[in-house]
Amino acid sequence: MLNPENTYEWFIKAFHPKSGLDLNFYKQNQMQRRILSFMNSHKYPTFPDFMKALNEDSVLFDSFFKHLTINVSQFFRDTTQWTTLRETILPKLLQGKTSLKLWSAGCSSGQEPYSLAITLMEYFSHTHFSILATDIDVNVLKQAKDGVYKQNDFASTPPELLQKYFTLTDKGYQIKDSVKRQVSFKQQNLLTDRFESGFDFLACRNVVIYFTEEAKEMLYQKFTQSLNKDGILFTGSTEHLFGMNNLGLKPVSSFFYQKQE
Ligand SMILES: C[S@@+](CC[C@H](N)C(=O)[O-])C[C@H]1O[C@@H](n2cnc3c(N)ncnc32)[C@H](O)[C@@H]1O
Incomplete structure (x- = not known):
């Protein structure tokens, strides 16, 4: 049976209070793709599994937050x-x-x-x-x-x-x-x-x-x-x-x- 919690909508609702980041303001296609690619590479099969790990592991949380917010920069870029x-x-x-x-x-x-x-x-x-x-x-x-x-x-x-x-x-x-x-x-x-x-x-x-x-x-x-x-x-x-x-x-x-x- 499908887990009703295993949806992008569930995840962004659960992630907001933890991170202060409301992903409703971000384009769903791109964000969902980034989140799923991170989950895959870290071997989390579902959104609730992943959210539980984010709550328990601050190093994982920091690395995921960094992955989401993409902070590549350079002096005098362009x-x-x-x-x-x-x-x-x-x-x-x-x-x-x-x-x-x-x-x-x-x-x-x-x-x-x-x-x-x-x-x-x-x-x-x-x-x-x-x-x-x-x-x-x-x-x-x-x-x-x-x-x-x-x-x-x-x-x-x-x-x-x-x-x-x-x-x-x-x-x-x-x-x-x-x-x-x-x-x-x-x-x-x-x-x-x-x-x-x-x-x-x-x-x-x-x-x-x-x-x-x-x-x-x-x-x-x-x-x-x-x-x-x-x-x-x-x-x-x-x-x-x-x-x-x-x-x-x-x-x-x-x-x-x-x-x-
Ligand atoms: C790609 S970097 C751009 C850095 C610099 N402005 C440049 O062009 O080189 C994007 C930055 O935006 C920040 N950012 C993303 N969403 C944000 C938000 N809602 N409020 C404030 N900063 C945000 C990220 O944390 C990241 O450091």
Whole structure:
């Protein structure tokens, strides 16, 4: 006889209170596939067996959470967009301004907010700025605060910046304190938690890929409210805001949008 508990719907209901993650906001096809592939490789035949193991084994839970939230990142990921940011977007944003408030939403282990900090320190050295960096996953935030990285995190990083802003130690490349000081890390679920406001710049890249269309639209609306007038939203290379004309955001370059009113 079929076990009525062995369904995706049962699993996401049971997983929500344990994880704080409501998978109803994520596309079912992709998420179900990821969950089943993890269950198969760890030899759990049913959702209830798997949920029981998640409740009992915190190492398994952490590894599954990491598998679900996919936290791959890199310094200066998508080089062309970082060049546009440096040459076009930031100079315009800084016209008549001497300070900036920035937010990296879904920051993973810190590569994105630290890339923003390095860009400002290197090319806009008279600008005062602070960066809020948030993620749902406490484990990646811990890595971000430690600030130690491996060689392959720097595939898109100009060597002179690696040399200037990191120190090579026996653990890996340690980010310098002068960069660390510019970024504050905080745990936050973008789908359910309250947002701060007053941002001049907001990067949310490669985070919404698995969100449903409704969840994405709700998120972009909340992001728009968090931005100052003329503030910039920086999205990932596969993320377009096509069809979301009611947001009050105007495209100013590929993957950069500016708040109108
Ligand atoms: C692929 S990484 C992107 C990192 C960085 N933004 C980049 O583009 O390199 C996606 C991050 O989004 C985070 N994330 C996924 N769902 C989230 C949610 N609901 N709230 C906050 N962060 C979330 C994951 O934990 C993960 O660290």
